[in-house]
Amino acid sequence: MKRKGVRRILIAALIILSFSVIVGFRKNKDESGIVTIVNVSYDPTRELFEKYNELFQAHYASEHGEDIQIIQSHGGSGSQVRSVIEGADADVVTLACEYDVSLLEKVDLLDAEWKDRLPGDSAPYTSTIVFLVRKGNEKNIKDWDDLVQKGVDVITPDPKSSGGACWNFLAAWDYADQKYNGNEDSIKSFMTKLYNNVLVLDSGARAATTTFVENGQGDVLIAWENEAIATVREYPDEYEIVSPSSSILAQPCTAVVDRIAEKDGSKEASTEYLEYLYSDEAQRIIGESGYRPYDETILNEFSDTFDLGIKLCTIDDFGGWKAVYEKFFSDGGIFDEIYGN
16 A cells, blocks of 8 residues: 555544544533533643643632633644544644644634734744754764765654644755755755655654654654653653754644634633633743743743754745645645655
C-alpha cells in the first residue's frame, strides 16, 4: 500500500477514536449539574492544560461560587478539528494553527470574527521549531543543512494530520528559500532530501516525541520548542536542544466554538476560560510549561528558557494560511509532490 494511503487510514482511525472519547465524556455532563467545558486541543498541550485547568477552576469558583468541570481531548491538530466537524463536542478549541480553527467557520460552527476576539489573533502563547538531539549530538547537527545529509534519520509528524508538522515544514522551506534565493526547484530538491531522511512520519507531535524519546528511533526530532524543553527537563543527561539559524513564529490559536457552546449553555464560561489565559498567573504557567507567553514582559522573565534571538519568519511571509494550504498541504500540493503518493 502506498504511504499516502496508509496515512489516510491512520488519520481516519484517530478521528473515530477522538470522536468516541469526547462524546463518551459529554454523556455525563448533566448528571452532576456542574458546568462543563470540553477543550479539544492538539498533542503537546496536555501538561499545560492540566496545570491551567486547576488554576482556572480555582478562579471560576472564586468568581462564581460554583465548580466547573473541564474535559480535555488531545491528538494531531488536523485530526482534532476533523473530529469536531464530524460531530464531536467542543466548547472551545485550542489548536496548533489558525487554519485548523478556521475550518470550523466553513461548517458554520464558528463566527468569522473569532480571531479578533482575543489579543494576538487569539494566540495567548506562541512557540517555534527547534531540533532535539541525543546528548553529545553524534551527527553534529547544527542547522537545517545537516538534516539533508546522508545517514541522518529524521523524525517529524505528518502535515496531513498535524499542525505542528506544518510549522516544521514551513520553517525548513523558509530556510531553503533563503539559501537558494527563492529558486523553487532548488528548494524542492532540498525538501525532498529532508523528507527522504524521515524515518517515521507520525500522526501528531506527541507521537513523534514518543517515537524519538521512548522508542529510541532517529538521530533528530524536528520539534515544538516546548516539547524539546520538556524532554530535556525530564532527561537532562540524555537529550539536548539545537536552535537552527532560522525558524518560524508558530502561533497556536484558540476559539470558542460558538454553535456548540451555545447549544450546551456554556458560552459565557467558555469565553471566560479563554480570556483567563491572558492573566498574569496563566501567562506564567504558559512560560513554565515551555510555551512563549503573549505578554512580552512575562516572556522576558523566561529569557533563560527560550532562545529569543533566533531569526523567525511568520505565516504572513507565506501569504497566510489559506495560501499555504493551497500551495503546500492540499491533495496534490507540494508536500505530496516531494514526499510521494
